[in-house]
Amino acid sequence: EVHLVESGGGLFQPGGSLRLSCAASEFTFSSYWMHWVRQAPGKGLVWVSHINSDGSSTSYADSVKGRFTISRDNAKNTLYLQMNSLRVEDTAVYYCARTGGGDGPLDYWGQGTLVTVSS
Amino acid sequence: EIVMTQSPATLSVSPGERATLSCRASQSVISNFAWYQQKPGQAPRLLIFGASTRATGIPARFSGSGSGTEFTLTISSLQSEDFAVYYCQQYFHWPSTFGPGTKVDIK
Numbered sequence: 001e002v003h004l005v006e007s008g009g010g011l012f013q014p015g016g017s018l019r020l021s022c023a024a025s026e027f028t029f030s031s032y033w034m035h036w037v038r039q040a041p042g043k044g045l046v047w048v049s050h051i052n053s054d055g056s057s058t059s060y061a062d063s064v065k066g067r068f069t070i071s072r073d074n075a076k077n078t079l080y081l082q083m084n085s086l087r088v089e090d091t092a093v094y095y096c097a098r099t100g101g102g103d104g105p106l107d108y109w110g111q112g113t114l115v116t117v118s119s
Numbered sequence: 120e121i122v123m124t125q126s127p128a129t130l131s132v133s134p135g136e137r138a139t140l141s142c143r144a145s146q147s148v149i150s151n152f153a154w155y156q157q158k159p160g161q162a163p164r165l166l167i168f169g170a171s172t173r174a175t176g177i178p179a180r181f182s183g184s185g186s187g188t189e190f191t192l193t194i195s196s197l198q199s200e201d202f203a204v205y206y207c208q209q210y211f212h213w214p215s216t217f218g219p220g221t222k223v224d225i226k
Contacts, residue, residue: 044206044217044218044219044220045155045163045206045208045217046217047214047215047216047217059213059214061214095162095163099210103151103210103211103213103215104168104210105153105165105168105169105174105208105210106153106155106163106165106208107165107168107174107175108165109162109163109164110162111161111162112162
């Protein structure tokens, strides 16, 4: 069965940086677009970023553009999200998820990792 | 950006009853539309894609309909494990956007 496991969350200060990872297994990682979706405590789902299957194309929500960078290492079956210039409003559970194509449904999700930005 | 709205915000249903959830898009998304279920402390799970196709392993009591701007998720006979929050999503226009969710709770 498809397995996605996020890591790297924790408590961070405003203005700080962190890198989230998402380890993928039990599917051909290099064939799928990957996404980050976040959910603030008690709130709904918000798409953050995606990357195409070979890493040559990325896209970001306006709220994170210029601060977050998505990347992937297909040899390691791992997706990343570099988060810089953190803001309190970035506090959320961050999920990685996959789609079969760019603009498709998110068919498998990881369990999420909580990022808390607070002084 | 396409705005997705869901109604009602909360739906109170007795086990065994039918539940009907609605989602509206601010402009047409044709059938590039999905429903997700999320239980407390868990990740969302894909239920329906293409507006009406059940995802792998999803029971037949879940059905989706609609196209364009109006969509419906029907749960024909609610089971205890179906009490959760349901989100709709459009993936026709980038960025993909989600609705605010409908919470289905026990009446």
